[in-house]
Amino acid sequence: MPGSSRLVRMNKPMERVVTDEASLYELWQTLMGSGGFARRSIWIVFLEPDGRTIPAINAIDEIPVLPVREFVENLEGIVEQLLDDPGVGSAAFLLSRPGSVNMSSGDRIWARALQNLCRIGGWPLHLATYDTIRVFAPDDLVESA
Numbered sequence: 001m002p003g004s005s006r007l008v009r010m011n012k013p014m015e016r017v018v019t020d021e022a023s024l025y026e027l028w029q030t031l032m033g034s035g036g037f038a039r040r041s042i043w044i045v046f047l048e049p050d051g052r053t054i055p056a057i058n059a060i061d062e063i064p065v066l067p068v069r070e071f072v073e074n075l076e077g078i079v080e081q082l083l084d085d086p087g088v089g090s091a092a093f094l095l096s097r098p099g100s101v102n103m104s105s106g107d108r109i110w111a112r113a114l115q116n117l118c119r120i121g122g123w124p125l126h127l128a129t130y131d132t133i134r135v136f137a138p139d140d141l142v143e144s145a
Contacts, residue, residue: 017051021124021135028094028126028133031057037096037128046082049089065106067113076117083120091121096128103127103140111136
């Protein structure tokens with residue numbers, strides 16, 4: 001199971017409105033900063049119905065190279081409960097890890113495992129590496145034979 005969870009409070013400059021994929025990408029870029037990501041993590045940002053960020057970002061750190069089914073199912077349950085709150089409109093997810101900008105088979109396996117979670121949240125999954133952020137495209141989610 002993943003090791004630790006932390007709550008990252010956003011400063012006023014990071015509070016923003018996310019209304020489309022471009023503004024979500026900008027939010028992830030701001031979070032990444034110039035140093036990239038040093039941990040394997042899943043980042044979760046909740047948005048109000050009008051797209052304003054709820055001023056806390058959740059990071060689940062030290063995730064394993066490959067997903068654990070029980071962890072993913074538990075995360076789905078938690079997110080579904082939070083989305084039942086009328087003050088929460090959607091949730092966006094970012095998979096981060098250090099290293100190569102090339103998408104790995106482990107990245108793709110994680111993306112497939114989080115696919116339902118992203119459908120529930122209403123936003124596409126993004127991958128952040130040392131210095132690059134990219135969205136998982138539908139082709140990235142196809143299992144190779």
